[in-house]
Amino acid sequence: MGKITIWHNPRCSKSRQALSLVEENGCEKEIVKYLEETPTKDEIKNILSMLGVSAREMMRTKEDIYKELDLKDENNEEKLIDAMVANPKLIERPIVIKNDKAVIARPPEKALELLS
Template structure:
């Protein structure tokens, strides 16, 4: 089993970019399509603990039943919110990546670079064309006048 796991939604561009950055480091991660194979309640609790997030912070609003279920209402306890996630895994923010160096919600996708054990192996641009990694495998940072390599 790979030392890296990504909780992935292939319909999400951020998730696809994050997966591609992992692969650009030379690693084939364990890919968990969480809409097909949702994490168990106990797995979610461990992920939340390792993320340092609350259940509310993990909830995705856009494109989910968040509003219809009135999940912004403070009346819902963490346990009740976990019940909703169990019934509607689309409520989980994505992608979540687990590596030996930590766990991150990778929004934006470049956050995965902070927890990848191996360096990038070459240039990488997001699906929208934004350069993230240069030809030498270094992170590109945006500036007022364009993109400069990070030192």
């Protein structure tokens, strides 16, 4: 089984639950505390490609910063990605990555798709 990387926020219950599932399955893991180790623009683009989603689908649209930056009507992917780099709190969590695949583990059980 390949190593699992999880973009993790320890303060988030869903993120903690997904991490527990990874640990319960005995997976070798790397934990990226993305709020402390802000992902680069290229890293975010790579994850978006693995997820197969748009930048907005990887964003926490209910965060105050999303509203403050008035991103609701922004359709430029580059600007949305730049907003996530500048404000990692906008990145949906947790993101579980294995090889060239990733899932947003909401609900946390979605992580199981990569653990088998």
